[in-house]
Amino acid sequence: MGFSEDFQYQGLAPGMGRKQVLENCTVCHSTAIILQNRMSRKQWDQTLTWMQKKQGLWDLEPSLRKAILDYLSTHQGTKKSSPQPHNPLGHQYSYRPNPL
Amino acid sequence: MSNRQKPNASRRAFLKYGGLTALTIAVDFSLPLLRPSYSGWMAVANADPLDDISIPGKNGLRILNNRPLNAETLPHFLDDEITPNDRHFVRNNGLVPSSAHEMDAKGWTLTVDGEVHNPLVLTLEQLKRFKPYTYSLQIECGGNGRAGYDPPAKGNQWTYGAVGCATYTGVRMGDVLRSAGLKNSAVYTGYYGNDLHLSGDPNKIPISRGTPISKAMDEHTLIAWEMNGRPLPTLHGFPLRVVTPGWPGSTSIKWLKHITVRDREHDGPKMTGYSYRVPRYPVPPGAHVPKRDMKIIESMPVKSLITFPKSRLNWKYGKPLQVRGHAWAGDSSVKTVHVSIDFGANWGETSLTPPANPFAWQNWSTMLGFPKRGYYEIWARATDTAGVMQPMVVPGWNPKGYLNNATHRVAVTVL
DSSP, X not given: OXXXXXXXXXXXXXXXXXXXXXXXXXXXSOTHHHXXXXXXXXXXXXHHHHHHHHSOOOOOOHHHHHHHHHHHHHHSXXXXXXXSOSOTTOOSSSSXXXXX | OOOOOOOOHHHHHHHHHTTOOHHHIIIIIOHHHHOSOSHHHXXXXXXXXXXXXXXXXXXXXXXXEETTEEEEEOGGGGXXXXXXXXXXXXXXXXXXXXXXXXXXXXXXXXXXXXXXXXXXXXXXXXXXTSOEEEXXXXXXXXXXXXXXXXXXXXXXXXXXXXXXXXXXEEEEXXXXXXXXXXXXXXXXXXXXXXXXXXXXXXXXXSOOOOOBHHHHTSTTOEEEEEEXXXXXXXXXXXXXXXXXXXXXXXXXXXXXXXXXXXXXXXXXTTTSTTTTEEESSOOOTTOOOOGGGEEEOOSOOOEEEEEESOSSEEEOTTOOEEEEEEEEBTTBOEEEEEEESSTTSSXXXXXXXXXXXXXOOEEEEXXXXXXXXXXXXXXEEEXXXXXXXXXXXXXXXXXXXXXXXXXXXXXXXXX
């Protein structure tokens, strides 16, 4: 991946729908609030609705909404294999709290 | 509600850059502008785009979001008894107003209206004629510790450092409200700052919160203009802010322009829904909680932090180690702080200072000896004056991940 591309996508991983997320989701805030969060598709959907109701996010055509939700639930989903741990610092000690 | 359209390209460009000073861009927007060199992250695909940005006037903060700016202090950088301005966390909901960037308070007024007999419009000069008070007051973000919740809770993933205790100078909110003459119908305050909504829409308000009148009338709730003897910094509300100590930081509205006294619970942006609210009853992790079962967070819970040593310390066997930190308890104060080096099997009491004034955090310290070489975790646990302790596990999961006051732990290897 070239420098300008990586730079341009503000840390969003490559994948279908990345362009749509960049275009619709970085007008008000940066990608940082997206990359910090991992949610199910349903929760992402509710988050978009909240932003539409309260924060001035515009209407999204069904196909656009689907592309954005596909991207978010794939790359910022709740699955363990998700590329971004939700806590970037991790625990600053070796015994994880209550692993059982 | 009108059918909103996505702005076209030029409208978007306006939303991004229109009407904002260069400095606003530097702080709120500017991954590229503040990045010292591109070489470090170019090579790494998906590198954290926030690595090595710096915030003017800040030192030792971890940036969670650059736009809006949200940054927390690493625990070992909170070691000072009074948090210096450059080490105090920042939680912004919108964009910093240009008046704050330019540190320009010319013509600034504070309006007090609503359920009062004599609405006021005060210049800064008039406000400063009320008797000034200086107190050390702790402010903690309601979402501090959110990163500990599993399943993850939505929002900025604060770990430990969205808390600070600085010294503020200002007038008592109560004195100002009394001079406006509270009506019997006064129930709640609503505070408004002049920060900008992220959308750039001047008619939208990023956040407006308040408290019950009783908390606003507390002697330690201030309308402040100084932080640690200096005018409020740009990021902390220049020229005026509310300080509602011990309650979620979001009730300490920055860049304060307007106080409206309500005859009911305030319903400004981020007062309602799931914002700064927790379920009325305990729920299992990940539960869906209906909005009507959510209640507003008032006092923050008892909590402590280990500010020395920094975690992952290597220490020489046989040498005593001084461990220290702070403890606070929302509206209450802290009675004792205990530490354990054996996962909570044994606890030793530390020496604890009384608060400099109500709502100041307290400082604790103790000398530890380690019985053998090996791996230890130091845990700190505060108990408030009512006998309520910090939990050792992440407590009460809630949809937005507030109020995680689990004990802080640091790792030490004794060699």
